[in-house]
Amino acid sequence: MRHVLFQDPDPASAGPPVPVWADAATPTPGPEQVLIEVHAAGLNRADLLQRDADYRPPAGESAVPGLECAGRIVALGSRVTDLRIGDRVCALLGSGGYATHVVAPRAQVLAVPDGWSMTEAAALPEALATAWWNLRMLGGLRPGDRVLVHAANSGVGTMAVRLARALGASVAGTVRTAALAERVRLLGADPVVVSTAADAERTLREQAPEGFDIVLDLVGAAVAGLTLTGLRTGGRWLCVGVLSGDEVALSLRTVIRRRLVLTGGSIRSLPAAEKAAIIADVRRRGPWAAPDGIRPVLAAAYPPAGVTAALEHLERGGLLGKIVLDFSR
Known part of the structure; x- marks a missing residue:
């Protein structure tokens, strides 16, 4: 798999750390986790703060940025019985969304509604x-x-x-x-x-x-x-x-x-049980899932190679909605 890490810029540059794609071992899901092949990942202001060392990942989370993603499940933990390989899902993450694969707690996963694109779904969980x-x-x-x-x-x-x-x-x-x-x-x-x-x-x-x-x-x-x-x-x-x-x-x-x-309050810093309770309440009420349900507003989509430009766009502000990385591009 490949993922993004922030790397210190050239010593001659006064700019912030830069996102760089790097090879990594594909993770194995724990008993109550799923492995997602990422098709799209949402960008959030927290990613910029993490880049600038103003908002470090919570304990136990990786240094890979990205608080939400959408894709297909490619592996299941041993205790996950209500999901299947191939299911289209989106997930709330503590980190790791800027990657070709990510593990997510089953309790923080939502089904992607029929008719939704993966870019729409990737912009849903955090917001x-x-x-x-x-x-x-x-x-x-x-x-x-x-x-x-x-x-x-x-x-x-x-x-x-x-x-x-x-x-x-x-x-x-x-x-x-x-x-x-x-x-x-x-x-x-x-x-x-x-x-x-x-x-x-x-x-x-x-x-x-x-x-x-x-x-x-x-x-x-x-x-x-x-x-x-x-x-x-x-x-x-x-x-x-x-x-x-x-x-x-x-x-x-x-x-x-x-x-x-x-x-x-900050979602990212909540204990896993509290995040799970939020997603369980959202799942139970299903405000996004009906045909006329609530869809995210998309401001722009960038290919993975454009992650630097995507973050610069986010930092400039003035957006209506979310920016996503679209891995199909």
Whole structure:
């Protein structure tokens, strides 16, 4: 098999470590694992953080980047009885997705719905698990709730907009540019506020005066003011990302007076049993599996040889949806 590792750049270069394809032994699945021949792999911001040594893989995970993939099962662990060799699956991973083969816990595998491409399926597990865990399991989203999604154009953001609407919520979003705002509106978010505008907080108050029950924060410090502006009394602030910074001036008096709830969480660092519980709940509810179910939004697909360009594209931002590596190209 072959996989990607980050390699220090040439000493003359000031750039970040570069992804390099290398040969490796094909892994053997453990008793409760499956071996997947990877047909596509999703890219995530965590991959860039891992490259820059800001977000190391959890203990026991490999240095190969990649938190999700899709492909066909080519080997089964001895205790796996409900899957078959040849099944089309996608998987939530702790690492290892940028590879021709990867082992995945059976408990973190989802079936690929009929009619889906492997590139669509590869963009599903991380975004769906993150959105589902936060909105449903931590945020307790109910029909009729109002939800604000920061970075609503991102891979997790677009999934969260579609998921919250499917669960009966009204959804608003923030993005960094006016061009992205119009594209996110087409996904069903309204209003969509440009977070970088000088009058963003005033605009949010005017366009959503009733406030929000849940704010899904995929950005961090730069949108903290918008979060506090938008939350209604008793609202839940679900913090998932800190790309714009991790230090916020927060009045505890405000938290107490408005009975706000702040929850932080990262899927990747969860114990295996908690990841399995999230996927089990997703599998049981099946929000993606119906013919009119929730599909990921794809921003771009690159061949494996284009992994450097794919990561550069991800780092530039301004995307609507997810970037994937398509191994058929």
